[in-house]
Amino acid sequence: MTTIGVPPTQVFGGTVAGSSATSSGRREARIVPELIDYNRVARQYQSGRGLSQNTLDAWRLAVSEFVPERSSPAVLDLGAGTGIFTRAWATWCDARVVAVEPSEGMRLEAFATGIPNGSTYVAGTGEFLPLRDSSVDIAWLSTVLHHFRDRDACAHELGRVVVRGGVLLIRGLFSDAGQIGWLDSFPGADDVRARMPSIVASVALFERYGFQQVGLREVIGGERETVGESVAWVRNMRTADTLLASFDDEQFRVGLTNLESLPADQPMTHSLALLAMRRG
Numbered sequence: 001m002t003t004i005g006v007p008p009t010q011v012f013g014g015t016v017a018g019s020s021a022t023s024s025g026r027r028e029a030r031i032v033p034e035l036i037d038y039n040r041v042a043r044q045y046q047s048g049r050g051l052s053q054n055t056l057d058a059w060r061l062a063v064s065e066f067v068p069e070r071s072s073p074a075v076l077d078l079g080a081g082t083g084i085f086t087r088a089w090a091t092w093c094d095a096r097v098v099a100v101e102p103s104e105g106m107r108l109e110a111f112a113t114g115i116p117n118g119s120t121y122v123a124g125t126g127e128f129l130p131l132r133d134s135s136v137d138i139a140w141l142s143t144v145l146h147h148f149r150d151r152d153a154c155a156h157e158l159g160r161v162v163v164r165g166g167v168l169l170i171r172g173l174f175s176d177a178g179q180i181g182w183l184d185s186f187p188g189a190d191d192v193r194a195r196m197p198s199i200v201a202s203v204a205l206f207e208r209y210g211f212q213q214v215g216l217r218e219v220i221g222g223e224r225e226t227v228g229e230s231v232a233w234v235r236n237m238r239t240a241d242t243l244l245a246s247f248d249d250e251q252f253r254v255g256l257t258n259l260e261s262l263p264a265d266q267p268m269t270h271s272l273a274l275l276a277m278r279r280g
Contacts (some may be wrong), residue, residue: 004098004219005150005229015125018102021077022097022194036239036240036241036245037239038081038103038105038106038273039103039104039105041105041240042082042106042108043109044236044239044240045081045082046081046082046109046113046238046241047083048233048237048240048241049081049082051084051223052223053090053169054221054224055221057220058162058219059088059171059219059274060088060092060129062217063092063274064092065215066167066214066215066276066278067068067092067093067167068166068167068266070137072095073093073095073098073138073224074095074098074135074136074137074138074167075089075093075095075096075097075098075135075136075137075139075140076098076131076136076138076139076140076161076162077097077099077100077214078100078126078129078139078141078144078158078256079100079126079141079147080100080101080110080139081101081103081110081123081142082106082110082113083110083113083115083121084142085140085142086110086115086119086121087113087126089117090116090117090118091116095116095138096119097118097120098119098123098131098136099120099124100125100126100131101124102123102125102132104123104126109119109135111116111264117203120174124152125148126141126144126148126154126157126158127148127149127150127153127154127157129160129205131228132159132233133160133186134160134162134163134164135160135161135163135164136161136163137162137166137167138166139158139162139166139169140169140171141145141169141170141171142171142172143169143171143173143242144172145170145197145202146172146195146196146197146242147242149212149220151197151205151209152205154230155208155209156209158209158211159209159210159211159279160264162211162279164279164280165279166278167214167275167276167277167278167279168206168276168277168278168279169275169276170274170275170276170277171198171273172273172275173243173272173273174196174197174198174202174268174275175193175194175195175197175198175203176198176199177195177197177216177218177275178200178218178271178272178273179269179270180267180270181230181269181270182230182231182234182259182268183243184223185255185256185258185259185262186247186252186254186255186258187247187254187255188246188251189255190248192243192246193247194249199273199275202275203275210279211278211279211280212277212278212280213275213276213277214274214276214277214278215274215276216263216273216275216276217273217274217276218271218273218274219271219272219274220269220270221269221270224268224270225267225268225270226264226265226266226268227259227263227264227265227268228265230269231256231259231260234255234256234259238252245255259280
């Protein structure tokens with residue numbers, strides 16, 4: 001892995017399309033989406049997930065080698081949340097972004113924060129994308145893959161909407177890639193991480209729907225670079241972060257105590273992986 005420092009009725013000119021995909025029947029341990037009420041915590045999420053310009057620049061650099069050389073590419077921001085990367089993509093490559101987000105609260109917070117001109121926010125899920133066939137040049141999935149109830153259906157839908165030669169870019173913590181500095185302070189951290197999707201399983205999944213891996217990168221650094229900053233973030237995001245919501249109250253209490261016992265100025269390393277796949 002290469003390491004880098006720090007619904008409307010029409011979308012993209014096509015009619016809303018449903019999915020005929022069905023689950024393959026395979027099931028794996030995974031994070032349960034109902035752990036968080038995103039309608040209730042949307043403002044808290046926006047505040048806690050905001051990224052510095054340095055962090056956004058690091059991710060712009062990471063994705064740049066995979067972006068198709070097309071004028072104003074069509075970008076799907078799937079599970080867009082409050083629009084943090086919807087706004088980023090609009091500036092990175094003059095993209096036309098359609099943000100798909102199931103939570104009404106998150107969509108309302110995105111509008112309150114501001115949506116770029118030329119971008120669209122729609123209700124939808126990965127399993128039923130409100131997009132026409134072959135309408136997307138870039139599909140961007142940021143810290144969302146673990147949320148899908150049926151990953152096979154989502155992969156089928158992405159294979160349907162991404163054009164041949166287009167790219168799928170998946171940003172996140174995987175069971176076998178990425179590092180969250182504060183996570184190991186919490187009892188049960190290994191079990192929580194094991195429920196995240198793996199790189200190997202994710203590649204195999206999307207290969208079944210016409211994608212081939214073209215890159216794997218690790219982006220290091222960004223927000224919460226010290227123990228003290230991480231403690232404050234963990235306290236604030238207890239009910240708005242998937243990993244933290246996975247711990248019961250006793251695990252959270254012990255983990256926070258462990259974290260607070262460390263020197264507040266001690267550096268804390270965080271990294272997320274970027275899995276890049278191209279549609280054949």
